[in-house]
Structures are given as structure tokens and as C-alpha cells.
Amino acid sequence: EPEVTQTPSHQVTQMGQEVILRCVPISNHLYFYWYRQILGQKVEFLVSFYNNEISEKSEIFDDQFSVERPDGSNFTLKIRSTKLEDSAMYFCASSEQGLETQYFGPGTRLLVL
Amino acid sequence: SQQGEEDPQALSIQEGENATMNCSYKTSINNLQWYRQNSGRGLVHLILIRSNEREKHSGRLRVTLDTSKKSSSLLITASRAADTASYFCATDPKDYKLSFGAGTTVTVRA
Numbered sequence: 001e002p003e004v005t006q007t008p009s010h011q012v013t014q015m016g017q018e019v020i021l022r023c024v025p026i027s028n029h030l031y032f033y034w035y036r037q038i039l040g041q042k043v044e045f046l047v048s049f050y051n052n053e054i055s056e057k058s059e060i061f062d063d064q065f066s067v068e069r070p071d072g073s074n075f076t077l078k079i080r081s082t083k084l085e086d087s088a089m090y091f092c093a094s095s096e097q098g099l100e101t102q103y104f105g106p107g108t109r110l111l112v113l
Numbered sequence: 114s115q116q117g118e119e120d121p122q123a124l125s126i127q128e129g130e131n132a133t134m135n136c137s138y139k140t141s142i143n144n145l146q147w148y149r150q151n152s153g154r155g156l157v158h159l160i161l162i163r164s165n166e167r168e169k170h171s172g173r174l175r176v177t178l179d180t181s182k183k184s185s186s187l188l189i190t191a192s193r194a195a196d197t198a199s200y201f202c203a204t205d206p207k208d209y210k211l212s213f214g215a216g217t218t219v220t221v222r223a
Contacts (some may be wrong), residue, residue: 024165033210045212058210091156102154105155107154
């Protein structure tokens, strides 16, 4: 069964460093998303992406964050200058259409020191 | 806020028993989805129920939706140890982002 994959599974970085989290959505899906879950807290929406542009973003998704679909298969989340509070599990998701089932990847656990 | 909120926060049952958890939300939705998360792992999609549906089944799962009460329930029948996980409802009111609740932690005792 097709699934969303994410790399790396774990990333440790120093505060102020840039990180890029990578995702490969399910191949025929058109909508892509990033969510995050701070330890012990709710899953929070960050951004949705369709037709090579951001369709919606949350207040969390400030200028330090960006997303890109550099080729036909990858979808990336970049954090330009990481902060301690960016430590979280980051989930990528994709859906065939909007308002349909979103399939989540296994997540990247980011730790900012 | 559009968030779904699950109730109870935690549930402990014996293997073979049924587990029921509820979700309430605040405004109208397009659909409601239930997810499972094993400790520290990813979110596994369980079931999607549309706003014009009242009940849906998938294997041992039964989901109901009452849009007049803005609530949904997830029933897991004949629970197994492998059902031990956190369960979340997620709503998408009028856009594509999902709003998650805090989840119900289910522990199935052998």
C-alpha cells in the first residue's frame, strides 16, 4: 500500500541552524501538508500546499518556515534559523484531493539544542 | 476554535471489551476523521465520516456522527492489546487543514 515517507526520522541541531525536513507524498496525491506535535501536546497544522503554492498557513508558520516541492516527488519543510521551541515531531501528510483523507508519514523528530 | 475535543482523556479496558470515545467540535464541518497514534509514532488514519453520513463501519471500528450535537463517537469492539494507543478526532471545517483534539489514550489490558 502506498505510504508517505519522511527523512530523517530524527534530527538534532543547534539553535540558529537551518534544517530541511524531507517528505515523499503518495504519488498521485495533489495536496500536501505539514503538521507538528510538540511533546505531550496536540497535533498542530502548519501549512498546506497545492498546485505549487501555499494554500493556507497557520500563525506558527512564520517567515522562518518555508516549503518547497523541488521535483515531482519531494516536499520539503525548511526552518531557516531554528529555535529551542521548534523541537517537536514534524509530520508530513498528503491527500488525493482537498477535503479528503490525509495520510500521514511517520514523522521527523527534531531536537533543537 | 474548530478543534475536536476527545472524551475521556484516558480509558483502560480489559482485552475483549469494547472501547468508546467521544469527540465534540464547535462549528460546522465537511468531514471528521479519526486517527490512531502509537506512542511516539506517526498518525494512522482509521476512518473518515462525511457531514452527511451518520454512521460508518470499518472492521471492528464503528463511528457515528451527530452534526446537530456537533459530536462523534468511535467504538472499538472486541479490543486487543494492539489497540493500545492514543486516538484523535480531526475536523476540517471549511478548508483543508485538520484540527486535532488532545486525544484519548486507550490502554487494553491482557
